[in-house]
Amino acid sequence: MTQVAKAISWSSLFGLTLLPPILFATGAIDDRFLKWLMLAGTLIWFTTTPIWLKRDNA
Amino acid sequence: MSDDRIAEVVHASDEFERERVPDHALKGPKKFWGMYAGEHTAGTEFMIGPMFLAGGVGVSDLFAGLLLGNLLAVLTWRFVCAPVAMRSRLTLYYQLEKIAGRKPVVLYNLANGVLFCFLAGAMITVSATAVIPAIQSMGIPLEIQQPNLGDTLPSGPGWIAIVMVIGAIIATVAAKGYETVARIANIAAPWMILIFIACAVVTLPKLDATSAAEIWKGGEPLAGTIKLTFWHVLIFAWCCNAAMHMGMSDLSVLRYMRHASSGWAPAAGMYIGHFVAWIAASILFAYEVQTNPTDPQSAPGPMVNNAIGFAGLICVMVAGWTTANPTIYRAGLAFQGIVPKASRVKITLLAGAVATVAGIFPAVAMTLLDFVGIYGTVLAPIGAIVFINHCFANKPGFIAYYAEKTGSTMNVAVLIAWLVPVGICLFDFFVTKKVWAPFMAVPAWLACGVLYVIFSKIWLRPQTT
Numbered sequence: 001m002t003q004v005a006k007a008i009s010w011s012s013l014f015g016l017t018l019l020p021p022i023l024f025a026t027g028a029i030d031d032r033f034l035k036w037l038m039l040a041g042t043l044i045w046f047t048t049t050p051i052w053l054k055r056d057n058a
Numbered sequence: 059m060s061d062d063r064i065a066e067v068v069h070a071s072d073e074f075e076r077e078r079v080p081d082h083a084l085k086g087p088k089k090f091w092g093m094y095a096g097e098h099t100a101g102t103e104f105m106i107g108p109m110f111l112a113g114g115v116g117v118s119d120l121f122a123g124l125l126l127g128n129l130l131a132v133l134t135w136r137f138v139c140a141p142v143a144m145r146s147r148l149t150l151y152y153q154l155e156k157i158a159g160r161k162p163v164v165l166y167n168l169a170n171g172v173l174f175c176f177l178a179g180a181m182i183t184v185s186a187t188a189v190i191p192a193i194q195s196m197g198i199p200l201e202i203q204q205p206n207l208g209d210t211l212p213s214g215p216g217w218i219a220i221v222m223v224i225g226a227i228i229a230t231v232a233a234k235g236y237e238t239v240a241r242i243a244n245i246a247a248p249w250m251i252l253i254f255i256a257c258a259v260v261t262l263p264k265l266d267a268t269s270a271a272e273i274w275k276g277g278e279p280l281a282g283t284i285k286l287t288f289w290h291v292l293i294f295a296w297c298c299n300a301a302m303h304m305g306m307s308d309l310s311v312l313r314y315m316r317h318a319s320s321g322w323a324p325a326a327g328m329y330i331g332h333f334v335a336w337i338a339a340s341i342l343f344a345y346e347v348q349t350n351p352t353d354p355q356s357a358p359g360p361m362v363n364n365a366i367g368f369a370g371l372i373c374v375m376v377a378g379w380t381t382a383n384p385t386i387y388r389a390g391l392a393f394q395g396i397v398p399k400a401s402r403v404k405i406t407l408l409a410g411a412v413a414t415v416a417g418i419f420p421a422v423a424m425t426l427l428d429f430v431g432i433y434g435t436v437l438a439p440i441g442a443i444v445f446i447n448h449c450f451a452n453k454p455g456f457i458a459y460y461a462e463k464t465g466s467t468m469n470v471a472v473l474i475a476w477l478v479p480v481g482i483c484l485f486d487f488f489v490t491k492k493v494w495a496p497f498m499a500v501p502a503w504l505a506c507g508v509l510y511v512i513f514s515k516i517w518l519r520p521q522t523t
Binding site for chain 2: 020
């Protein structure tokens with residue numbers, strides 16, 4: 001469970017937070033789609049990260 | 059909250075305020091790197107970047123000033139604050155009481171706690187600028203005017219209500235103690251940094267610039283602001299956290315270090331946080347100046363909303379929150395230095411209430427460079443006293459922890475050494491206005507250290523209790 005949550009967290013961070021601005025800057029996606037992707041990435045990060053971060057820091 | 063619940067929280071948050079941190083409570087480097095990265099990627103970073111632009115700083119001056127200024131800050135944390143933290147493992151407040159006695163510490167703690175509350179208030183103000191467009195984007199009609207550079211008073215009841223709700227949430231979390239604060243900062247830090255970078259990446263193509271130097275060229279400052287240069291950027295980057303590194307306030311955090319190498323952790327805050335965040339915020343404001351050259355708006359919420367939407371608004375809120383949390387926590391520790399037997403939870407909630415009232419007024423957030431400068435100038439010099447005590451502890455003729463050893467409640471040497479340079483600086487800040495506030499922190503720190511050595515030689519004699 002922890003490993004799955006961790007994989008989802010990092011995937012959302014890079015796939016839905018880092019990548020969309022680059023795609024926007026290159027003209028591949030528009031402003032509206034950019035904002036939806038980044039919101040999705042944010043929600044996934046804050047939902048999944050608490051599951052594994054506590055264990056890592058213990 | 060019931061008395062049982064309060065007692066339970068106090069017990070859970072028993073954080074060695076008046077004793078050495080025991081070995082079993084020491085923490086590894088991960089906590090510190092995460093906490094510093096989160097704490098210095100703050101909501102107020104969204105204010106500082108635009109203020110440099112408004113002061114007419116050019117791109118090359120901003121980059122060079124930030125690189126060197128942040129390096130000086132990291133070195134100060136590592137080689138001034140961390141060695142003292144490792145040896146004593148005490149909070150600044152308790153250590154100061156052992157050096158200066160009870161009476162000077164009460165004065166210092168009061169100044170410290172109040173200034174921390176005002177700083178946290180600025181962070182709450184910044185968070186509130188994001189809450190307004192967040193509510194509006196959910197389809198709720200909300201007519202609240204955002205604060206802008208130079209504003210001092212709240213814009214109306216709606217603004218006051220939003221700030222009060224945010225302040226209540228932040229104060230409650232801060233009252234639960236270090237573990238909660240570090241955990242929230244750890245969760246948010248990596249995401250928050252990428253959000254700042256995203257703001258810059260999304261905004262850069264919108265600017266009418268063909269090279270980095272054309273993003274903004276510097277030159278004349280905007281109306282109502284003073285001209286800033288490379289030196290202003292360098293000194294501000296070094297001294298914006300003067301109270302924490304050379305002022306030793308971060309003893310409260312760094313005393314938990316298992317290894318001295320964790321003293322490098324502030325580099326995460328300085329380079330990933332301040333460096334990236336200030337430049338990203340500058341780029342956001344450069345676009346605002348381009349689109350609205352006659353009356354650019356500096357409120358962070360609308361700027362990030364325009365760039366990346368709701369995710370950006372969440373970032374401004376969380377960035378303000380994760381920084382205000384440890385700031386209110388520190389203010390709580392300062393007030394507890396005045397009333398040692400009081401519950402830290404209750405004291406922290408009180409500090410949160412003061413911060414919330416300060417946050418209602420945008421004056422601090424909108425003149426942040428000056429406030430941060432005077433905050434460092436007032437608080438940092440007392441760190442020189444602790445540093446001298448640390449360095450001279452084994453020197454013949456010097457009495458380390460003077461007040462504890464002699465039973466004195468008033469170490470006059472500390473009081474005068476602190477008040478003389480700080481008094482001169484405050485006189486300049488409020489009356490003569492010759493020197494930019496952040497420029498005064500280092501001279502005040504040096505003067506305080508030198509004066510303490512001199513006054514110790516003259517006034518302090520061994521006594522028996």
